[in-house]
Amino acid sequence: MSEPVVALPTYEDLCRYIRRTLCEQDALDYEQTPFFQTPIFRRGRPWGVVFHVEGPRLLKTSAVWASNDERVVFYNSLGQRTREVQLQESPAASVGLGAA
Template sequence: MRDVAALPTLPELCQYVLTALCQHDNLDPDQTPLEQALITRHGRPCGLFFQVQGPRLLKNYAIWAGEENRILYYNCNGERVAETRLSEGPDPRGLAVA
């Protein structure tokens, strides 16, 4: 699956990723928490790691590569299952480094 989406804000990006990750295994986005972690390169933010966990320790995850303007989706076996190209996305440099 290759899509193109305009997700100019971080909340829009997070909601889109949550929906896509849940859709793959028919999880309910309202019942599934989205975990996220900052990805840095040379000490600067460059994207986000997302993960959802379903029943029986099912875990799907996605990587938002902000500098590449794309989201890569992986299943619980580590296989890439989809990709979304962003025609518009948030600036990864605006993410806070903890």
């Protein structure tokens, strides 16, 4: 099975796509579901971001944006990989990762 390929040129586009996908995965309301982002660093350099949404009954699903690999991997609340998306176009690694 091949990975879907999407173009998300800005950090805002990336966040919107990830939030919508995470919410759809568990039928959560996009507007009401809390959305969190945590930058990941490797050897002091920006590497990616962990995103997660929190739903009722301690439900928590997540996605990891690996900026250098230009891909996003989605996980369910059990930590199982559910989907992987290749990015045709994505923001610069430093955008949204706490670097200038």
